[in-house]
Amino acid sequence: MSDFFKGARQSIPVGVSTLPFAVLYGAIAATHGHSTFEATLTSAALFAGASQLVGIELFSHNVPAWLIVLSIFAVNFRHILYSAAAGPYFSKFSPMQKVLAFFMLTDPQFAEMARRSETPAPVSFSWYMGFALAIYLPWVGFTAVGTLFSSVIGDPKALGLDVLLPLYFMGSLLGFRRRPKFLPVAAASAIASIIAIELVGSPWHVSIGALAGIVTAALLPVTPKYTNPQPMPPALTEAAE
Numbered sequence: 001m002s003d004f005f006k007g008a009r010q011s012i013p014v015g016v017s018t019l020p021f022a023v024l025y026g027a028i029a030a031t032h033g034h035s036t037f038e039a040t041l042t043s044a045a046l047f048a049g050a051s052q053l054v055g056i057e058l059f060s061h062n063v064p065a066w067l068i069v070l071s072i073f074a075v076n077f078r079h080i081l082y083s084a085a086a087g088p089y090f091s092k093f094s095p096m097q098k099v100l101a102f103f104m105l106t107d108p109q110f111a112e113m114a115r116r117s118e119t120p121a122p123v124s125f126s127w128y129m130g131f132a133l134a135i136y137l138p139w140v141g142f143t144a145v146g147t148l149f150s151s152v153i154g155d156p157k158a159l160g161l162d163v164l165l166p167l168y169f170m171g172s173l174l175g176f177r178r179r180p181k182f183l184p185v186a187a188a189s190a191i192a193s194i195i196a197i198e199l200v201g202s203p204w205h206v207s208i209g210a211l212a213g214i215v216t217a218a219l220l221p222v223t224p225k226y227t228n229p230q231p232m233p234p235a236l237t238e239a240a241e
Contacts, residue, residue: 007130014108015135021049022139025056026146032056036147043143047103047136051075077207081214082110089113089123097125104132111173181220189213 022043029039034056046052051072058068082105090098109132113123121127173186193209200208 002130003124003127004130007127007132008134010112011108011131011134015138018049018135018139019142021053022142023146025049025052026143026148027150028053028146029056029143030147030150032059034147036144039147040140040144043140047106047139048076049139074207078107078210079105081210082107086110086113089117093125101125101128101132104129104136106132106135108135181217184220185213185217188216 025043026036026039029042030036034042042052054071054075055068058071083102086102086105090101093101109128112131113128116123116127189209189212192212193205196205196208
């Protein structure tokens with residue numbers, strides 16, 4: 001199986017979990033007067049679910065432009081950290097490939113890329129785009145579905161569908177549980193996020209929690225380079241492929 005299709009297969013769980021949010025965004029965009037074309041173009045050009053939802057809510061009120069920019073920056077600040085960490089993985093990509101790779105860099109994309117880098121398999125551009133496109137295309141397509149059926153879909157949150165993405169992220173987080181420093185870093189990030197959402201509010205708690213985790217990791221003693229303690233036997237690896 002090619003790297004592209006391996007990446008696409010790996011992204012199926014997160015792709016499915018993001019569909020309710022794509023539909024939700026499309027439905028909200030329609031209720032705010034956006035056409036199917038406008039909402040779909042926004043998803044295609046931005047590909048940033050939380051920022052799109054924050055932006056469309058703010059644009060519908062008389063909110064100063066600087067506050068809209070600041071709010072979206074707060075939501076997306078973590079991507080500055082992702083980009084800095086992802087740079088070494090993209091070192092062999094061409095300039096155009098780097099542009100596409102950074103555009104497609106999302107939370108699950110970064111998590112899976114970090115995990116793959118700890119295996120013998122390389123973070124190839126083919127694998128990366130296979131994983132990314134299997135999320136991107138449904139996100140754009142289901143935005144259009146949300147706008148077209150906004151009157152009958154209702155709120156996906158009322159059906160409990162909004163829990164799918166947090167569950168996926170929890171699973172991604174636990175995938176790093178064998179790493180040194182995992183518990184103190186995760187605990188510091190969680191505690192800081194809880195305090196921040198009470199004192200500062202959303203969406204700043206996301207970035208504050210991330211920074212708390214980074215500072216904690218930097219202050220802890222240096223440990224040997226992480227290696228997977230239970231690698232898959234070669235025979236099983238070949239069978240899985």
